[in-house]
């Protein structure tokens with residue numbers, strides 16, 4: 001078995017993502033990176049792991065840009081198409097970009113690109129970014145940020161718990177008592193990181209982080225503090241080939 005292949009969520013785990021809670025922030029940050037920064041977009045924007053199309057819809061309707069979703073969840077793609085959003089089923093870790101894409105967006109998907117080990121996960125995330133950088137030379141990332149009392153510890157711990165069968169079973173049980181331990185990634189794995197960890201992955205791959213936008217801290221419930229989480233937020237990054 002290929003250790004660097006993605007461990008994917010089941011269809012019933014994905015339906016938890018069919019909401020528009022984060023689109024306002026994602027769209028605001030995208031606008032700040034492109035239109036407000038006077039970096040207009042021509043060609044096609046590819047929204048990778050675009051889910052049911054809230055972000056794509058906001059970009060299309062408010063900025064008039066040409067945007068296409070790819071997602072590995074057939075139901076998400078069907079919902080996009082019903083809304084009139086160009087969308088196709090695809091696995092972003094293996095699919096090759098087309099010729100017309102000029103910006104690739106990764107909204108809250110990188111932390112789902114998990115493989116069989118910590119190193120394989122990092123490689124999968126980096127390789128996928130590089131693959132989509134090919135044509136576009138510009139990547140917009142919106143990603144969960146977990147800062148911890150011991151630097152970089154909480155994201156690693158959550159990955160260890162959610163990717164282990166035994167620990168996930170215990171986690172699932174606890175999540176019945178403590179709802180803040182959200183259960184939908186147990187057994188598959190999820191890899192949250194701190195701002196600096198993501199930044200390091202980007203720069204190690206040769207990207208220039210030409211803009212980063214720090215999100216607002218979310219409430220961290222007491223049980224989550226037991227995982228040494230100091231803060232949780234969503235940050236955005238613009239990756240380019242030149243400064």
Ligand SMILES: C[S@@+](CC[C@H](N)C(=O)[O-])C[C@H]1O[C@@H](n2cnc3c(N)ncnc32)[C@H](O)[C@@H]1O
Pocket residue numbers: 006008014017019022048049050051052055070071072073076090091092093107108109112113
């Ligand atoms: C947390 S949801 C984010 C949805 C949306 N981008 C948002 O920000 O609300 C992650 C999405 O990534 C998709 N996904 C996960 N792995 C993928 C892969 N390898 N290729 C394409 N889509 C993937 C899932 O199906 C899901 O729709």
